[in-house]
Amino acid sequence: MRPRGSAAGGPSSAGARPRPGAAARELEASAGRYAGRYGVVVFDPESGSGVSLGGGEAFTAASVGKLPTLISLYRAAARGELSLDEKISLLPGDYQSYGTGVLHNFAPGTEMTLRECAYFLVNKSDNTAWAMLDRRLGVENIQAEMREIGARGTDYDMGVTTPEDVFLMLQKISDPAFTDGELSGEMISAMTDTAFEDRIPAPLPPDVRVAHKIGSYEDSxxxxxxxxxxxxxxxxxxxxxxxxxxxTGEGSARAAMQEISRVAYEALAVPRRGAPEKKPEA
Incomplete structure (x- = not known):
């Protein structure tokens, strides 16, 4: 059982172009400074440039593996197979007392909408919400959705995925054509300002918005x-x-992710934003 715990784009038109070759070297150097094994994908959709370091290798998904559940739920809503306003009840078998989340503190029989459950799933990384949505959607159907989008290195039931598959999931989440503009926006909003902002978002300026999903399980x-x-x-x-x-360990992995995030930002965003203005001397 799973643990519960390159597309094309046009060239940049504003500011300097990203530096994919230099960024690849810097990202590889950053990952190499920390204990453990790392897989990294960075992609700029506007220029079509990207970096994949071990992107096809298999990793334990941990709670990054909640993204297939989110995608499957919203895809089903887009198809008209369910309504996100449908109520779901918290059953005794749904409780996951370990790991992350808050719903394990709620009383049995508590009702919420599927939309609310999805928010708990990704914003709070709630394991009980995960069990509830697995029950509603069916693990087999979620795995089938992964095959449908082309994430063939992902075994949802076993909790295994690849960085390139996760990148594909993020593309689908952000693509209005996959669901629709409103549903895509809802998913992105739920993944923003989460309970866990100490990895990719941590080194970035406060005006930069990050819609993301973390995962932690044993040494992954x-x-x-x-x-x-x-x-x-x-x-x-x-x-x-x-x-x-x-x-690896949590501290080392966190430091590595922060450094990799900083390098990616400096390679892709800083050239377009321009150098920060210097404060006037007193």
Whole structure:
């Protein structure tokens, strides 16, 4: 059982182009400074440039593996197979007393909408919400959805995925054509300002928005997200970043993810935003 715990784009038109070759070297050096095994995918959809370091390798998904559940729920809503306003009750068999989340403190029989349950799933990384949505959707159907989108390195039931598959999931979440504009926006909103902001978001400026999902299980840690920033003209831009690790400790993995996030931001966003203004001397 699973643990419960390159597309194309046009060239950049604002500011300097990203530096994929230099970024790849810096990202590889960053990952190499920390204990464990790392898989990294960084992709800029506007220029079509990206970096994949061990992107096809298998890693324990941990709670990054909640993204297939989120995708399957919202895809089913887009198809008209269910309503996100449908009520779901918390049953005794749903309780997951270990790991992350808050719903294990709620009384049996508590009702919430599927939309609310999905928010707990990704914003609080709630394991009880995961069990509830697995029950509603069916594990086999979630795995089938992964096959449908092309995430063939992902075994949902066994809790295994690859950085490139997780990147594909993030693409689907952010693509209005996959669900619709409103549903895509809901997923991104639920993944923003989460209970766990100490990895990819931590080294970034406060005006940068990150929609992401973390994972932690035994010696495996990860974070995967969409980074939204504004260029020097005020136009919103974005890039994707996935970091999965294995055979490491939480402190080391956190430091590695923060450094990798900083390197990606400096390679992709800083050239477009321009150098920060210097404060006037007193």
């Amino acid at each position: 840690y990860g974070d995967a997200g969409i980074v939204f920033y504004k260029d020097r003209d005020g136009t919103e831009r974005r890039y994707f970043i996935v970091v999965l690790s294995g055979g």
